[in-house]
Amino acid sequence: MKFHIESLQLWLKTKQRRFVTFLPNKVNVITGESHTGKTAILDIVDYCLFASEHGISESIINENVAWYGLRIHVNDKVYLLARRAPEGKVASPDYYFSSTGELPEYEPSRNISESVLKKLLSADFGIDQDVKIPFGGRTLRANSRVSLRYFLLFNTISQDIITHSSQFFDKQNQARYQEALPRIFDIAVGIDTVENILKREKRAELERKLVRQENFAAKTAEKREQFNAQLAETVARAKGYGLVDDNTASDASINALKRMVTERESGSDRYVSAQYDEISSQIYRVARKIRGLHRFTTEFAKHKTTLKETGDSLQPVAYLLKNFEETVRTSVFDDILRNLSQGLQEIKNATARNTPLDSNISEIIKDLESQREKLERDLEALPVEMESFENDKDKYIFIGETKAKLELYSDPESDKAPDNSELIASLEAQIEELTVAPVEDRKELFTKALDEAIQDYITLTKAALGNYGDYRSAFNYSEKKLHLRKPRTTTTENVGSSSNHMFLHLFLFLGLHELIMRNGGVHVAPFLIIDQFSRPYWGEDDQEEEDGGEGEGERDFDESDVAKVRLALQLLDQFITTAKDMGKEFQMIVFEHINPRYWDGLENVHLVEIFRDGNALIPISRNE
Template identity: 35%
Template sequence: MNFYIDKLLLWLKDGNLRTLQFVNDKVNVITGNSKTGKTAVLEIVDYCFCGSNETVVISHEHIGENVAWYGLRFTINDKVYTIARGAISENGKFSPDYYFSQMGEIPEIPYAKLEEDQIKSVLEQEFSIDDNVTIAYGGRSVRKNTRLSFRYFQIFNTLSKDIIANGKMFFDKMTLERYRDVWPQIFDLAFGVIDIDSIATQKKINELQQEISVLEADKKKLGKKAEHTNEKLQLLIKQAKENGLLDEALPFEKAVGHLEQLIADGASRFSSNFSTEQEYEKLENERSKIALQLTKLRRFKRSYNKYKDSLRDDEDALRPITYLQENFSANVQGEYRQFLNILAKELSNVRKAIHEKRPFELDIERRIRELTARLAAFDDQLSRTAHVDYVLIPTAQKLVSLGEIKAEYKQLDLSPLDLSQIDKSIGEKSKELELLEVMYSGTEDRRTLIIDTLNEYIQTYISSAKVALDEYGEFSAWFDYKNQRLTLKKSKSAITAKISSSSDHLYLHLCLFAGMHHMLLSENSLYIPSFIIIDQPSIPYFNNSEYDYKESEDKLSNKSDWAKVKNIFKLWNDFYTLILKQKKHFQVIMLEHVSENAWVDCEHIHLVEIFDGIDNALIPFVKQETK
């Protein structure tokens, strides 16, 4: 996406318009002393592009207290726009007021013209984002199938001073969960791993998975309902048998029919309810056998554990033998030496017996688990089986019981359970899902190929920074997609380097972003603007931030570091040499704290302004006239 910032605009409260003029196809350097507003340039750009207080920090002192409107004039896809946003209040409230001109007009005084959502809609069109560009992967903080914001793609456009020498984090805003959640899709879209058709396929996959989940949940719900009804029916049959209404010996299926007839016809004839051996007694006998087996196994296990404990006691008692053999064996002869050897062998046997797992130990554990499960199953079955006492039950009591059972029976939903339609729908949707997943399965292979290509682009800039990277200059680029970071590895090695130097971390960031943007330009990416703002890349080399920028070379504690500072500018100069040959366009805005001789040999550097803090700063100083 062709993009560059033409002007940064500040409408000051004193009525003046502060302007910073930038150019395209150059490294636009703003250098100077600390506390002059250089870092605020990055924050102002983020603020104007609908930034929130989660991502933007603009100091109220000196900057916020003097600015009425913040603005940018920029070119995107050969169209010129001006955007401005109202002041941030003293208590930190961000302004909802936006001025927006689709002709690039710079007003004398901005005024609220469009809502934020309207501006986002215009910008998202330029970022090639429409209703089809949705979140396909999802995460805890973002919902699948919701529209992507253009702001997510801007993580490729800044290297703040908090990130640039960070060994663990390579992209701004990754402390926010939603940015971490959308990272895979932002990368995949930007680099062409997926496209609109892929998103549509993934969206359909998500929808089918959701529909199948709903159907399976409905099926499970109906199954549980039928299971609950069946349990209630078993309890009613148990109650009927125990109260002399049904023959105790009737199996469940027949008992259901008899109960239905009993409820429909009334008490024309009650069961004698006596049988030679009740089902309950059979189950109870079986349960007792299992309980006995389980008790024996547990007793054996307890005894065996006691035996093992006694062996550990023996080991403790024999442990000094090892010390005696190691320290005094040369001085012991004859029967004493033979005695020590016997004890040492006994210690070895004891240790072997302690640590050796015999097959029967594993089998005991398995048998205990099996029998415990069977015991629980018998307890459940017993709770639903009638236990009939051999006594005569008065007819009046039987009639009362019948009335109670009849009332509960009528509450049951006994309609037949037909899951065939749900099963058919699940089957059809599963087949459709399988076909779509086969279509989408090539994504992983394509991502691997693209990351390999990205590593080649990054390697170009590792070669450019070879001297600055010291011992890592001959290493190969290895981009970690999952963890969003670049590392290095030796040729033909499967192990990545453990890098701890902040200077090396700085260059890893620069090489990664130069390589990424070179590839994005070459591939004509639709989603990533062709610019980057880099804040104070030389920061790892200066221990003290309070120094005059003109004396930066002399302030280095390690004099050889000046070559590394100069290499920062050389790397981006090399970047321009390569992309301009391809007739590609790109803008770098670099906020620095070093003198002009750091880039004296570079042809693609444009000095925007020097913020010396005396004659110039982002917010001009008010000079008192001498009387």
């Protein structure tokens, strides 16, 4: 990603315009006295980049400014974005935007909403609107969109944080940013990618669905088991009382119970005796049919025997036909002989083979005999001694309980539990196909690479670190903090002084930006604003320092505060050189009160302005 701030623009209420210009690929230093507006520049940049709260001083600064603006270069494009000055503590919703960086002829006027402008700039920062925070906290809601402002945590080291012993990032006193940092850190530094996060979120969603379906299947099976247990108990009792046939199959138990309830509610009681009578009656009817068919079979056989005997009596006809020429014939002889011959043939056909009637009757008799055998088994299966209700009240209580259980368990879906096995298989297949790159190994490699980069910075500035000059970098990923570790040990140490903490802050942020650039990061802009890194040494320049350090006595120059400040400037200067060597652009903006002689010979340090002798962000002459 390419980014640098070309200028800070202020539209004063006096209708004048104040601007401060910065250079790319430089350490841009604004130095000068306190209370001249240096720190306010950091607050103004933050305000223009969608801050919901602001830290701009009302006195001198805000009371004299109508609009604040930034002219920025983003990925070879030039933008001008401005925001109306806040009213008291209330941030303004009014924004002006030019996609060509064009300055308005007079004072800006609102021409875009914050949401649209933020979305436009987020696209340049490679922040996909589909990327959401996977898990929430006390302030951040789960699945809320990732904000551009979260990535700006990597672009500032305020004077409140530069020497802090335990905090390395600004805004960590605000719950929203405190929760956001660990959630966007991996994306910012290149450990993870937006594409991988979207895949991980999709996979997590599929896994949640799979768990729900598996839980549903388990609960369905559990419910089915409970239902079957209740059903078995109820059926057993109903059979014991003779209310349900003792041979009722398990798959017909529900229907048998329903039928029993319906029959009892309609008043058509049937006890075992009634069942016995009914079965006995059915056996009698079936036996009667069998006997009838047997009689028919006997009579039919007799009929066929008679026909055969008749056929035998007509055998002379066959002789006459054979000796037709030798017979004496009358006028009706031919007709009689022909009719007798035809009758003889019909008798032969009828008695020669079994007819379909023979087979049909045999099959019917077999079926009836099977029915009779089943009925006889049912009759034998009826209990000899049945449980009995003490009175009708107990009987109807049992029937009522059975009805209630059927209504509770035997809903339309209970007979056949929903089968979600296909859905489970589909979800498992989708999860298997969705390849999500693991990040744990990348976290470890990133930490090692960061420590290696920071170790180079430690070597460059070891003279300023005193006893810790030979210590090793030890970045704590989970805490997002930098520690120093004594060589060949596994424990970190408290480095103590604010001077050392200042260097640790510089080491960490420079190391993070170096790795972001090396990894081709697109979410973190390549710029860094540092507010007064020399605070551990001087609150203000004193006369002794202005005179070149006279009165220092025999102090070693390498251990002096001046030497440490110069080493810090050399570190920043060297970082710009490193970025250039990588073919990258990087911009620093530093607010200080040190003398420009401290960076003599550093090619990448650029003096923007000296806020002294009446020159300030809001010049005194304009405020009189």
